[in-house]
Amino acid sequence: MKFDTPAGQNPIDQLRVVGKPTHRIDGPLKVTGTAPYAYEHHDVAPNAAYGFIVGAAIAKGRITSMDLKYAKAAPGVLAIVTAADAGPLGKGKFNTAKLLGGPEVDHYHQAIAIVVAETFEQARHAASLITVQYARAEGRFDLAAAKDDAGPSEPSATVGDFDQAYAAAPVKLDATYTTPDHSHAMMEPYATVAAWEGDQLTVWTSNQMIDWGRTDLATTLGIPAEKVRMVSPYIGGGFGGKLFLRSEAVMAALGARAAKRPVKVAMPRPFSINNTTHRPATIQLIRLGATPDGKITAFAHESWSGDQPGGGPEVAVQQSRLLYAGANRLIRTRLAVLDLPEGNAMRAPGEAPGMMALEIAMDEMAEKLGMDPVEFRIVNDTQVDPENPSRKFSQRQLVECLRQGAERFGWNRRNAKPGSVRDGRWLVGMGMAAAFRNNMNFTSGARVRLGDDGMVTVETDMTDIGTGSYTIIAQTAAEMMGVDLDRVVVRLGDSNFPVSSGSGGQFGANSSTSGVYAACVKLREAVAQRLGFNASEATFADGQVRSGNRSVALADAAKAGEIVAEDRMEWGDLEKTYQQSTFGAHFVEAAVDMATGETRIRRMLAVAAAGRILNPISARSQMIGAMTMGVGGALMEELAVDKRFGFFVNHDLAGYEVPVHADIPHLEVVFLDETDPIVSPMKAKGIGELGLCGVGAAVANAIYNATGVRVRDYPITLDKYL
Ligand code: MOS
Secondary structure (H helix, E strand, C coil): EEEECCCCCHHHHCCCCCCCCEEEEHHHHHCCCCCCEEECCCCCCCCCCCEEEEEEECEEEEEEECCCCCCCCCCEEEEECEEEEECCCCCCCCCCCCCCCCEEECCCCCCCEEEECCHHHHHHHHHHHHEEEEECCCCCCHHHHHHHHCCCEEEEECCCCCCHCCCCCCEEEEEEEEEECCCCCCCCCCCEEEEECCCCEEEEECCCCCCHHHHHHHHCCCCCCEEEEEEECCCCCCCCCCCCCCCCHHHHHHHHHHCCCCEEEEEEEHHHHHHHHHCEEEEEEEEEECCCCEEEEEEEEEEEECCCCCCCCCCHHHHCCCCCCCCCCEEEEEEEEECCCCCCCCCCCCCHHHHHHHHHHHHHHHHHHCHHHHHHHHCEEEEECCCCCEEEEEECCHHHHHHHHHHHCCCCHCCCCCCCCCCCCCCEEEEEEEEEEECCCCCCEEEECCCCCCCCEECCCCCCCCHHHHHHHHHHHHHCCCCCCHHHEEEECCCCCCCCCCCCCCHHHHHHHHHHHHHHHHHHHHHHHEEECCCCCEEEEEEEEEEEEEEEEEEHHCCCEEEEEEEEECCCHHHHHCCCEEEEEEEEEEEECCCCEEEEEEEEEEECCCCCCCCCHHHHHHHHHHHHHHHHHHHHCCCCCCCCCCCCCCCCCCCCCCCCHHCCCCEEEECCCCCCCCCCCCCCCCCCCCHCCCCCHHHHHHHHHCCCCCHHHCCCCCCHHH
């Protein structure tokens, strides 16, 4: 099915199941510990051996020798695979550095060997007996030092004459902001169980994008994609870190081939942070010029980031192209080559650090203008793409989010003078920021079966990374087929199922449910045909199929045999004609201890406009999870770079700090009642990344309002108040 005209009324609009607060259907499996995560597929590989990955101990250079003798002789060892004996390996589309390094080493902890043994302990012990000699080369590890050598990258854009408009602007801001390298730090480690049957490989793994992962694994191993089955039914968080194939899946497959046994590999957390990807650090220069009444006349956002050779930038300027009006604009991206572990997508990639900078800049500019920061944003709202005014937004309720947020939060009680509100030894302040993230739609397929028992089974390779995909897909199928939720079975995360959008970029919810919608439209037609009903007149509700004065129980429709339908949703030009985006507003109250600089978040509110909310419970969970992550980015999260040896020093959760319950106050979330018929038949958009965009700056702005100290270098740790 192709979506190329705005959605009219359709069965989803009945909202009998869709849109209702629904607890996740996979919840009981998860809280009873019976949902199998990647490392827990004991049943499928009962005789599995254990693999332990050896990582490079230098960041750049060459392996000059590897002595495997003692490791091979160690108890329980079944096989050792290095680049020297792995055979030719291809490179997948989605990884930058090789997933098995050697003899060249591209980054610290790049995989250089796997040891397979009868037990995990034996594999780990044998790995410790491998001695590696290196010829270390000079590497580039410091973004600030590499900044001047950074080359032009995309996106870049100019509109009007920024330099002239900026020079002429009566009120100006010129400020530089920095964000550090971030780690996804998801709960479930990277893990894979690999098993070969002849030339057929099955991997049980933890991956957000089954089709990408399967294809890249096949490319890496040099085998046809049909020879690889990838299974990932439950995922303990990904945040973009599991969008792509990572080394543990490749190493498990190579280890299993060499050992002629299924092999299980889990990356220890202290290994994964330098072995896998991270969100790259940024340096961002923002220059704003405005008239005294607060109209932006000159807008420039430039960003610098670094990555491995052949990698890409952290696109921190993306949101700035569309968020505020302003006739003269300059958008510039610069990319430096660094030899740190490879950078890649982490939740709201580009948008999150970009908004962390932009929304402080907006706060600073409002102060220079003597304007309320909410009003300053409202004055500069745009209903069209500022770079291409003929392009409209499909929906844009930023102003409504800002106004409603200000009202609900009690923004009028804020004292605009920084450092002026005290509560005992605490300095208290309020801050806010806009939230803004684009909506993407990816082709997504599904198969739906109506069984002779009346059960509706959905199969798609869509993943659930903790977001609630199982539940919204079940809601969609229940709504379409007119049955209760408990009549629907959802099977996800298997490359034997139709290719879906996968989970990422907040495209998963709308895309995958639209694919299920398409398959259900076909199933309804097939059911009507089976019953001899006119498909265009048949209605599906209360477990009945009705047409004219005839009514048949859906369960009876398939008595003569299961009815199966498969389709996918593809998107036409509407996405190009209309800018599809999601909007919101974040409000934060923070308190800073006058003596110690300890910072506590007291209250947070987010108002979001993101199309139809398919499930208010799981959507709220996405928002509060993102807001929590935003507090982490504002106050704690930072990978510390060792600029001599080129690795992240705090490569575990003891040193890489993320918020815990005690750090997070009550979080309030409000969704505007919105449907977006330009987006899909679901009229829904993504929410998972919107919730993160702007939070960091709202915290920073609240801290400034509390203390009068403007910190432009994240995270805002207490030493920076001095
Ligand atoms: Mo997201 S960073 O596309 O999982």
